[in-house]
Amino acid sequence: MKDFLRFIVRYFITRLLISLLVIFIGVSIIFLIPRLVPGANPAEMAIRRLQMSGAYLPADSIEKMKQALLKLYGLEGSLLKQYTTFWKELLKGNLGPSFASFPTPVMTLIARSLPWTVGLLALTALISWVFGTVLGGIAGYRNKGLWVRVLEIISNAVRPIPYYILALLLLILFAYVLHWFPTGGAYQIGLTPTLSWTFVKSVVKYGFLPALSLIIIGIGAWFLNMRNLVSNITSEYFVTFAHQMGLRDSIILRSYVIRLAMPAQLTGLALQLGFIFNGTIITEIVFNYPGLGTLIYTAIMQSDYNLVMGTTLFSIVAVAFATLFVDLLLPFIDPRIQYVSG
Amino acid sequence: MTHMRVNDLRAYYTVEQNGLPKNIRAVDGVSFEIEEHDFLAIVGESGCGKTTLAKVLYGALDPVLSIVSGSVHYAFDDSEFEISPVQNTLPKAWWKKISYIPQGSLSALNPIRKVGQIFRDLLSSHNVPFEIKDVENHLKLVNLSEQVLGMYPFELSGGMKQRVVMALATFLNPRMIIADEPTSALDVVTQRDILWLLSFLHLSKQISFVFITHDISLIPGLASSVAVMYCGCIVEYGPVDEVFSKPLHPYTKFLLSSIPRIGDKTEKKPIPGAVVSLINPPSGCRFHSRCPNKTDTCENSRPNMIKVGSGRHEVACWLYK
Numbered sequence: 001m002k003d004f005l006r007f008i009v010r011y012f013i014t015r016l017l018i019s020l021l022v023i024f025i026g027v028s029i030i031f032l033i034p035r036l037v038p039g040a041n042p043a044e045m046a047i048r049r050l051q052m053s054g055a056y057l058p059a060d061s062i063e064k065m066k067q068a069l070l071k072l073y074g075l076e077g078s079l080l081k082q083y084t085t086f087w088k089e090l091l092k093g094n095l096g097p098s099f100a101s102f103p104t105p106v107m108t109l110i111a112r113s114l115p116w117t118v119g120l121l122a123l124t125a126l127i128s129w130v131f132g133t134v135l136g137g138i139a140g141y142r143n144k145g146l147w148v149r150v151l152e153i154i155s156n157a158v159r160p161i162p163y164y165i166l167a168l169l170l171l172i173l174f175a176y177v178l179h180w181f182p183t184g185g186a187y188q189i190g191l192t193p194t195l196s197w198t199f200v201k202s203v204v205k206y207g208f209l210p211a212l213s214l215i216i217i218g219i220g221a222w223f224l225n226m227r228n229l230v231s232n233i234t235s236e237y238f239v240t241f242a243h244q245m246g247l248r249d250s251i252i253l254r255s256y257v258i259r260l261a262m263p264a265q266l267t268g269l270a271l272q273l274g275f276i277f278n279g280t281i282i283t284e285i286v287f288n289y290p291g292l293g294t295l296i297y298t299a300i301m302q303s304d305y306n307l308v309m310g311t312t313l314f315s316i317v318a319v320a321f322a323t324l325f326v327d328l329l330l331p332f333i334d335p336r337i338q339y340v341s342g
Numbered sequence: 343m344t345h346m347r348v349n350d351l352r353a354y355y356t357v358e359q360n361g362l363p364k365n366i367r368a369v370d371g372v373s374f375e376i377e378e379h380d381f382l383a384i385v386g387e388s389g390c391g392k393t394t395l396a397k398v399l400y401g402a403l404d405p406v407l408s409i410v411s412g413s414v415h416y417a418f419d420d421s422e423f424e425i426s427p428v429q430n431t432l433p434k435a436w437w438k439k440i441s442y443i444p445q446g447s448l449s450a451l452n453p454i455r456k457v458g459q460i461f462r463d464l465l466s467s468h469n470v471p472f473e474i475k476d477v478e479n480h481l482k483l484v485n486l487s488e489q490v491l492g493m494y495p496f497e498l499s500g501g502m503k504q505r506v507v508m509a510l511a512t513f514l515n516p517r518m519i520i521a522d523e524p525t526s527a528l529d530v531v532t533q534r535d536i537l538w539l540l541s542f543l544h545l546s547k548q549i550s551f552v553f554i555t556h557d558i559s560l561i562p563g564l565a566s567s568v569a570v571m572y573c574g575c576i577v578e579y580g581p582v583d584e585v586f587s588k589p590l591h592p593y594t595k596f597l598l599s600s601i602p603r604i605g606d607k608t609e610k611k612p613i614p615g616a617v618v619s620l621i622n623p624p625s626g627c628r629f630h631s632r633c634p635n636k637t638d639t640c641e642n643s644r645p646n647m648i649k650v651g652s653g654r655h656e657v658a659c660w661l662y663k
Contacts, residue, residue: 223345241450244402246436248467253464256452334454335494 015327017319025310026316031086034305035079042099042303073099075305087308094253095313103154106310109202109295113279114314117291120283121276124214129269131215132222137258138222139229152227157221167213167286174209181209184288210287214280225268225336229261263334267326274322277314292328344417346376346399346549347517351412366620371412371576373647376518381544381551382403382562385597386571389617392554393445395571396522399552400442401432403427416440418517427635438468441511443521447504451495457506458491470512472631477513484509484539501532505539512543518550519543525560536562547594559601562586567654570594573618573628579647580655590657591651592633627660 043066095106141150175183187202279293299307331337355366368391413426418439423431467473478488484505525533570578580589589595596613615632630640647656
């Protein structure tokens with residue numbers, strides 16, 4: 001036990017350090033890339049927006065404005081100096097102001113979108129994983145029967161449909177034709193976000209179609225994945241032998257089949273949960289749903305360095321820690337995966 | 343008391359080739375009996391239907407492998423079981439009355455389940471209370487320490503896995519064990535230990551054995567009777583001493599001449615030709631294409647088993663008509 005603990009501590013620390021290194025490199029790349037994009041200076045962008053709205057700006061004042069804006073944005077000096085101040089501020093928890101919606105802090109913008117994205121995606125990811133895995137497990141194990149065939153045909157039919165087509169179909173059918181659900185938004189206009197029953201009901205009603213579209217696609221993928229895994233495991237000799245030993249079917253299904261498929265399925269789930277912070281831009285656009293996807297998109301289009309950084313930072317940290325979590329979890333499920341440090 | 347009676351058993355694999363169903367006649371007219379406490383060895387080349395026979399005798403049929411005609415009848419102390427084209431009641435007796443030691447014991451254990459847990463699964467499935475002392479004592483019987491219970495199969499050697507399988511197979515005190523080449527994947531030293539263990543279990547627990555092997559040299563000192571199998575049929579059957587001292591069928595003679603002996607300087611010759619196809623077996627005696635003593639009769643009609651010598655020795659060959 002002592003050995004085991006020491007092993008875990010040593011392994012855990014190495015893995016944690018690797019994850020932190022991944023985050024550091026990821027953040028540095030995200031810091032660098034927008035600044036290297038030619039012709040995408042945020043100060044020039046802001047001035048262009050002013051000009052497009054009809055304001056007349058004399059040439060010499062444009063240059064002055066540009067310098068003033070860069071100073072306000074904190075984009076003065078060399079790249080290295082910007083980089084060091086960036087890390088100093090980040091470690092204090094300060095992501096700086098958004099350039100496009102100056103002077104709103106990036107944190108405020110993210111806090112506005114994050115709950116919608118995380119709520120929608122975490123819930124749909126978990127629901128589709130649970131249903132897809134359970135149904136796929138049973139389908140792979142039994143491999144016969146009418147409803148297994150039906151499920152297979154449905155999931156094979158759904159899989160090639162591009163997500164945006166499916167989302168649009170649901171929207172047209174349930175919102176425009178049947179009028180069962182609203183056409184867009186996150187909750188009824190006029191309501192204030194509180195924990196009241198009316199508000200929660202409205203959130204569920206507005207979130208239903210986007211969630212349904214994500215769940216349909218998700219279940220199909222997990223179902224086929226799990227079914228293939230399980231039918232491979234079922235053809236292994238130790239499953240046949242377990243039957244020949246007269247083991248109970250429920251024991252075989254649980255401990256001789258499902259358990260062996262878990263490492264792959266759980267790895268997939270953890271990675272998907274890590275990718276939640278990317279948002280789903282298509283869902284957000286089709287259902288006019290607030291979320292991080294649209295935020296990231298506008299941030300990139302407007303060269304809003306700080307907002308790009310803020311949104312992707314969550315993604316990088318989430319994926320790095322999801323991977324770390326899977327690495328730590330798997331040896332408990334499959335003892336053949338060993339903790340080896342170094 | 344007769345434990346097992348096999349009556350003109352035919353079991354074919356049905357496969358599809360280019361859209362046409364084809365039968366692989368892996369077991370084609372096999373009859374024999376096994377008495378209580380008997381140790382029967384079935385020997386033959388690879389591809390002559392030995393493993394299929396073992397599967398059929400164990401009632402492990404699947405959608406591809408089915409019984410075409412004939413039957414296997416089991417009679418244990420208080421219960422009887424039957425495998426025939428219409429019914430297969432043997433799975434009810436699995437592990438309680440009859441156990442199976444497979445050819446691939448190395449992959450027979452769930453790699454991520456501790457040996458102790460596998461014992462728990464077995465006992466709870468058969469509604470037997472799990473007593474750790476019983477299991478530990480039983481492991482000692484097959485020369486394994488109780489530490490094995492806390493280990494995963496992937497942490498065990500091939501010989502240890504084989505012992506675990508044997509411990510599992512004997513724990514519920516079955517009356518009969520079908521062992522399909524239990525030593526073929528092991529080195530000779532481990533092989534000898536496992537054979538000794540089989541012999542020990544046979545004698546101490548009064549278990550009848552059907553032991554399948556391609557290595558005829560393993561049989562003396564282990565089995566009490568031997569059946570020589572060729573191309574889905576049994577060509578010679580009898581007590582080991584009689585068959586080994588006075589082999590009758592040309593195929594048995596070939597197999598026996600392949601055993602190396604210390605001091606023997608003669609050249610070992612292979613049996614001419616190869617095992618014939620089980621899809622289109624030749625007419626008449628299946629061995630005629632490779633037989634040095636063949637006559638026209640051999641090509642045209644199939645010989646039946648006839649009793650010779652003491653009356654327990656049988657051979658299917660036209661030379662002895």
